[in-house]
Amino acid sequence: MDATEPGLGDTGRDGAHLPEHVRRNRQLWDSRQGAWFGKRARAQWAAEPHWGVWRIPQAELPVFPDDLAGRDLIDLGCGTGYVCAWAARAGARPVGIDNSERQLATARAMQHDFGLEFPLLHGNAERVPYPDASFDIAISEHGAIGWCDPYRWIPEAARLLRPGGELVFVRNSTLLTLCVPESGAAAARLRRPQFGLYRVESEDGTAVNFQLPHGPMVRLLRDSGFVLEDLLEVQAPENASTEYDYVDLEWARQWPSAEVWKARRSPR
Known part of the structure; x- marks a missing residue:
């Protein structure tokens, strides 16, 4: 099945068949891709596995399952492909899918530079062009979990997983989302209601988060x-730092800025 078949993966250059939020987020990420992303991608590819904006090592924040060797893994919203690279080095057979062709171009450049190969698909993680029960693990680190409709991508992850397969995702905490203003860092004040929280649009209309x-x-x-x-629920380590401006260390030492969710596909 072709990853560009309409209604499944990508749908061509205009993205005419994609949901509105997918089109908007594609434009955003394609416009953001630049030298900073390439430099960051290279550092991530070269490093040992680490997670979230605080770059917490896998040994301290176990996101990956214990044994990846010989397992089929899909990264939903893979960005520049660094999670797939880490999984490949651990013996997994990874596949990455991302909404941004420019992010994937960086991922392909990193594959060339680091001598790793795995499939990279340009498409919508809410509808992945793979058959049912293709994978043992589905993972999203601030990828599909933040940029795709959960009522679409989580059932899709279930479809892609074999019975007993694992779903792992790293996302901003709900409390952080409630406390982050339109610009600037989170403070000790609620900025939006929790009831009805689902789709969060940027003030300028360029991005849609969930x-x-x-x-x-x-x-x-x-x-x-x-x-x-x-x-x-993730507490930032002492003396940690981040390049992102929506949360600072003082806040993230007191309250969880991120969450790691782990679920297993029912064997039935």
Whole structure:
């Protein structure tokens, strides 16, 4: 099946068949891609696995399952492909899909420079051009979890996973989303209501993020055939730093700025 077949992966250069939020987010990320992303991608590809805006090592924040060797993994919203690279070095067979062709161009350049090869698809992670039960692990680190509609991509992850397969995603915490203003860093003040929280649009209309509170997310996972196994609320390490301006260390030492969710596809 071709990754550019209409209604499944990408739908051509104009993206005419893509949902409106997918088109808007594609324009955003294609416009953002530049020298900073390339430099950051190279550093991520060269490093050992680490997670989130605070770059917490896998040994301290276990996102990957213990044993990746010989397992089929899909990264939903893979960006520049660094999670796939880490998985490949651990013996997995990764596939990456991303909405931004320019991000994927950087990923392909990194594949060439680091001597790693794995499939990279330009498309919408809400509809992936792979058959049912193709993967053992589906992962999203601030990828599909933030930029795709959860009511579309989580059932799609369930479809892609084999019985007993694992879904792992790293996202901004609900509390952070409630406390982040339109510009600047989160403060000790709620900026938006939690009830009804779902689709969060930027003030200038260029970006669409998604954030489900814990209750709706748990129900969505259950209704999609998952069993929730763990939820890790992330505290920033002492003396950590980040390049991002929407959260600072003082805030993230007191409250969770990120969450790691781990769920397993029902064996039935």
